[in-house]
Amino acid sequence: MNIGDECIYQLRDGTPIERVRIVGVDERKKTPRYEVSFLDRAEPSKVENVPRNRLHGPWHNAQEFRRVQDGWAAISRYELTEAEDYAASHVFDVLVPTEIATLTWRPVSCAVSISDIEALDRMTGHPTQSIANAVTHFELDDELILSPAAAVTIAEHVCRKNPTPILDWLRDEEKSAREACKHGKPYPRRDDPNHRSSPEWEYQYYLEHTRPVHELLRQWAGHRAIAFYDRLAAAEAEVHRLDELVGRLLDSLKQNEIVHFAAAMEEEYEKNRITPFNVRPDIDRPLDLSEIPVRYVERRRGRWWN
Numbered sequence: 001m002n003i004g005d006e007c008i009y010q011l012r013d014g015t016p017i018e019r020v021r022i023v024g025v026d027e028r029k030k031t032p033r034y035e036v037s038f039l040d041r042a043e044p045s046k047v048e049n050v051p052r053n054r055l056h057g058p059w060h061n062a063q064e065f066r067r068v069q070d071g072w073a074a075i076s077r078y079e080l081t082e083a084e085d086y087a088a089s090h091v092f093d094v095l096v097p098t099e100i101a102t103l104t105w106r107p108v109s110c111a112v113s114i115s116d117i118e119a120l121d122r123m124t125g126h127p128t129q130s131i132a133n134a135v136t137h138f139e140l141d142d143e144l145i146l147s148p149a150a151a152v153t154i155a156e157h158v159c160r161k162n163p164t165p166i167l168d169w170l171r172d173e174e175k176s177a178r179e180a181c182k183h184g185k186p187y188p189r190r191d192d193p194n195h196r197s198s199p200e201w202e203y204q205y206y207l208e209h210t211r212p213v214h215e216l217l218r219q220w221a222g223h224r225a226i227a228f229y230d231r232l233a234a235a236e237a238e239v240h241r242l243d244e245l246v247g248r249l250l251d252s253l254k255q256n257e258i259v260h261f262a263a264a265m266e267e268e269y270e271k272n273r274i275t276p277f278n279v280r281p282d283i284d285r286p287l288d289l290s291e292i293p294v295r296y297v298e299r300r301r302g303r304w305w306n
Contacts, residue, residue, distance in 0.1 A: 001034070006059040009036065009050065013107050014073065017066065019059050024048055071138030075147040076108045078136070083212035084152050085110050087220070090213075091155040094165050096123065103151060112146040112154060124157035156220040163221035170214055177206050 001007060001022055009020040023052065024035035026049055035047050056065055058110060080088065088110060092103050101114045114120055117128045128144075131154060135147040159166050180202040190194045246269060253262035 001055060006039070007036070008059055008062055008065050009038070009054055010056060010057040011054065014069075017056070017062060017069075019062070020050075020055075062247055068140055070137070071140070071145065072107050072111075073112055074138070075145065078147045078149045080110050080148050080152065081212075082209065083216050085148075086213050086215045088151040088155040090169070090217070091159050091166065091220070092151070095122075095158050095162055095168065096154075101154070104145075104299075108148065108152050110148040112148070112150045113140075114144040114146065114230045115142075117144065120154070123161065124154060125158045125161050128154075157221035159217065161220050166221055172215060173210070174214065179209055181206060 003022050003024060005022050007020055009018045010016075018041075019039045020036035021039055022034050023037050023045075026033040026035060031052065033049050033051055035049050036055075037047050087178060089103060092101070096102075100116045100119045101112060104111045104113050114128065120128045131150050132144060132146055134147045134153075137144060137146045137150070139145070182197055182198075184196045184199050184202055186194075186196050250262050250266050250269075253259075253265070
């Protein structure tokens with residue numbers, strides 16, 4: 001922007017825009033400031049010194065600037081709860097690539113910016129356009145900007161489509177929360193490096209902030225995914241427990257000099273282990289008669305009088 005240019009001026013977000021002309025540049029500070037005159041005011045000759053971030057481009061783009069500002073104002077009317085905000089943010093961070101969609105934080109918290117609608121359709125298994133039609137939205141620089149309400153809907157569809165990473169994170173978080181509610185957590189301070197929170201404080205924090213997020217994420221993952229995940233986790237834990245138990249039994253056999261039997265059991269245990277690679281049925285093609293091995297069986301002779 002140069003001296004003599006007519007620019008868009010806005011005192012702060014949400015206030016009306018005004019037409020100004022740059023009459024000078026104040027470079028006495030590290031960040032330059034601009035001296036402008038307000039052309040549509042009663043006293044257009046009055047000059048004010050304003051920072052650069054209040055000027056929003058040339059005045060001939062004022063109509064487009066108003067459209068964008070109206071769009072942001074429309075989608076800002078919907079606010080997420082603390083649990084919805086945190087849960088949607090986590091799902092987007094873990095499951096949604098930034099080149100497909102992101103959450104924006106200014107000027108509206110948790111608004112959705114979509115760059116690739118087709119890729120998001122495949123990721124959610126749900127038409128993104130139908131989500132956009134149900135909420136307030138507008139277009140900005142070839143991207144589709146949606147209300148924060150869409151962040152919850154998209155996060156739920158993505159989570160339902162791919163729940164395992166979210167459920168893994170929930171398991172780890174709940175383990176950490178359980179330990180904190182039993183023993184507290186270290187919170188070093190400048191005046192007390194060994195400061196710890198109390199278990200009572202941690203449990204209250206869990207009830208008010210952590211638990212609502214976990215319940216919301218489980219709801220998005222769906223009952224079927226949770227039941228399958230819990231069964232799988234229980235099966236893996238039981239296999240690990242039995243593996244340790246078999247190892248202790250084999251060691252006990254060896255210590256009691258039952259070496260051969262212990263070796264045979266250990267070999268059978270390892271050889272017949274069921275893994276993801278052999279748990280499925282092995283389907284082979286039918287053998288031709290020429291491929292079937294022939295086995296000769298000696299016929300038992302009858303008694304001499306027969």
